[in-house]
Amino acid sequence: MTQPWNRIDAGTLLIAGQPISLPHPVKEVLHHNDRLLILVEPPPDVIFNRNVFALSMHGERLWQIEESPYGAEVDKPYINLHCDKNGLVIAGNWNGLSYSVDWHNGSVSVVNVDK
Secondary structure, X not given: OOOOOOEEEOOEEEEOOEXXXXXXXXXXXXXXXXXEEEEEOOOOOOOOOOOEEXXXXXXXXXXXXXXXXXXXXXXXXXXXXXXXXXXXXXXXXXXXXEEXXXXXXXXXXXXXXXX
């Protein structure tokens, strides 16, 4: 089965064979209804805490995730994405918290303390 976003090639998301411009290499992609949720992975020496984006199926940027409101660390990017059994999107964060992510606007709320 071909994914609607086609593929990730060397960290670049390709939609209909066209590269989509993102600030860092793509680590994960979740597909939900009419949008894609993209987790990018910044290099270790770059602070980039809002590293999740929602894109339309045509590659249009819809929103960028809210930065984690908790944690004393300056560098606290999101490190993984998954959908739970109820369809809730969960983003794990470097600060040891998991957040539910609103598919419509990228706002976050704590759902679990992982550390």
